[in-house]
Amino acid sequence: MKEQLKTDFEKILKISNFSEKDIKFKKNYLNKFIESGFPSRKLENWKFLDLNQIIKKDIGELSFYNDYSVTNKVDTSIFIDGLEHNKIIFINGRIEKIDFNYEDENQIEIYDDIKVNDKFDNENSLIDLNNAFRNKYYKILVKEGYSTKKPLVIYHLTNEIMKSKNINLRLDFELEQNSSLKLIDFFNDLTDKNFMNILYNFDLKKDSILKNYKIDKSLNKNLKYSFNNIDQEINSISETFIFSAGSNYFKNEINCNLRGEYSSAFVNGIFSLKENQQHEIRSTINHLVENTKSYQLIKSVLGKNSKAAYQGRIYVDSKAQKTDGYQLSKAILLDETSEFNAKPELEIYADDVKCSHGSASGSLNENSIFYLMSRGLNYKQSKELLINGFMLEVVEKITDSEIKNLIINMIGLKE
């Protein structure tokens, strides 16, 4: 892999016009990545699902070379119906379109030439990979006091030319004081055997609100990794919802730093996995100051041979008195070959806090099925109804009613 990385890197340098400084920056991270490689189960965070193994097994040889100069045709038929929205379209990792048609032009700014800010000091080799290989990245700024009128949908699309490739992309968002943004990540792939590595960085200023919905629904054989870093100032709110169902492998990481008092973070997720899928959510909520709040609810429905993992960590600094942290994960195992792993972790250094977590996993309750069957439903219907209700509880947590209804329809839940 080392040779492949180096030759692909040189190839990219030849066709791109990066500045001297950028090249130095990228080279540094390339070397860092070559040293550590893809994360494996030797690392605590990757204990449950070993990405290195999965890439070897599912993809084999991975190519890191992408030609971002070629434009791709945008297929408008996959756009979300029945919802007016702004768009950012990624095809094969290349930004094809940024369109904020529904918004006041002066209130949103898009920067494409920002100086690289490199604040992730964590030991994450996938971020190193991202730094070394991503094309240019954009920063979207929502100005003070402005709330976006319509949600922004980011389409992550791939087409047939992609095969055994690695795509790296990054977006930064800054929400100025008292602004708000609704963001939907929509994944739709026509390919298989690629590895996507997505990095988002959110900066939430005072009183701002971020709502991020990630929807990975259409079945595909790609592997995906997504990392959200969220920094929150006073009284800001972040809400993250993850529907994790389509890809062969998907790991979502949320790293949330509650730096301002009265800030709060919500992470809700559903795993709905079918044959051979392996998905994971890992959240880290850092309560760094007083009076912050976090709430997490993760539910899984696991079919044949599927595997889901949830690692949730609540960290409470010794300064962070009056923290309220809550975390709950529930899983239904539908088949004898399905597997659920959880590691809900509390790390607490302050005494005046209320923190708790719960985790439960098991099969569908036979008594409930009996109850429904005795009222005339057949076995399959009863099962579906119970699963429907189980998942609906998470979707109900979505605070935006328009998007909630959209997601209910998309997943095919009944209210």
Add this chain to the structure above:
Amino acid sequence: MDTRQKDIEKLKEYKYGFTTDIENIKAPKGLNEDVIKFISKIKKEPNWMLDFRLKAFERFKLLKEPNWQKPKYPKIDYQDLYYYSAPKSMNDKPKSLDELDPKLLETYKKLGIPLQEQARLNGIAVDAVFDSVSVATTFKGELTKQGIIFCSMSEAIQKHPNLVKKYLGTVIPTTDHFFATLNSAVFTDGSFVYIPEGVRCPMELSTYFRINASETGQFERTLIIADKGSYVSYLEGCTAPMRDENQLHAANVELIALDDAEIKYSTVQNWYPGDENGKGGIYNFVTKRGLCKGKNSKISWTQVETGSAITWKYPSCILKGDNSIGEFYSIAITNNHQKADTGTKMIHLGKNTKSKIISKGISAGFSDMTYRGLVDINSKAENSSNYTQCDSLLMGNKCGAHTVPYIKNKNFDSNIAHEATTSKISEEQLHYCQQRGLNSEEAVGLIVNGFCKEVLQQLPMEFAVEAQKLVGISLEGSVG
């Protein structure tokens, strides 16, 4: 200073911190094959035992010290320790208590463990381990009548080699982790218990561990076998003198329960925790593992951990037999600069296996407490269930409480439920108690006892009273 305050001062001191001035025989300092041969020779062990040790030592040389635990400690120089230390008077083993060195008797009397049987009215048989050797075992006669074997490990190797050979190292193999393998190579003494088929052990069996010599590591090994349909309750207590250095205690405990057998293992651990600035104290790195080998067997661990500078242990149950049950009840208290990383592992292999984990952690002062546990339900363990509850109580904002559970469910027919909370003593509860005339310290004592009740209930009566007092003493002075 009024009397009450004096009492508190007295209690705050670690009252087991004295040393016994007694002549010792020690193995040469360091860890090598010669030392292992020395230990084996002085204990007059058969060749297979020496082979067992040497095999473990070969393996040990390949292993690296683990480093994933929360409490970090300065590197231990394993060559700078004595691996064997025994009172000289034990060289020619005394035949009865009358021949025992009076100094040893005095030591145990001071610790509140009289070895003379007539002084023991509460029907507990004791095996007393002093540094590296077992010095006395009481009530032997009565136990032998029922066919129960309760003796020191060295004696068992001599007298019951078949049993030892059959079971030693079956739960904790010589190829296990760093400290367990070290123990397999250099273990000195410990207790051996065998309960024959269908026998319900008529009294509590107990071992009392005492580290006395300095620069010594204590590596004891305990093996308990409960044959079909038998029952035994076993208690373990530990203390050590106050010293400025850190001493290593790396024991291995193996439990084996055959069909329909039940083992109840209780620990009250009160090793010297170090002074209030965190100097000295015992490193308690113990491997405890129970195997529910037979059908309908049950193993229950109860621990009250108040001592040690660092406690790092996970008493575990391997539920191999169908319908077997594993239980873990724990209270861990850390104060001053103490650190603990403790919890349990429940590994479900058999059908219809059940496990229950109740863990209560209390941290005060500058201490750090971690619950780390694993519940692993294997794909063949149909219809199994686990219930876990771990609660932490924090006193002050200089200490930490952490919960790191690993939950693995590979069987769709099984249920796992896990709950954890972290909080402090609520103002309302304190107010309520104080309104009724308790001062703040008494009120905290009452609330903490209530918090621990679920676990304390599991201890045998005499121990429960002790433990309750210990809980109070460990937290003395941390409120205010």
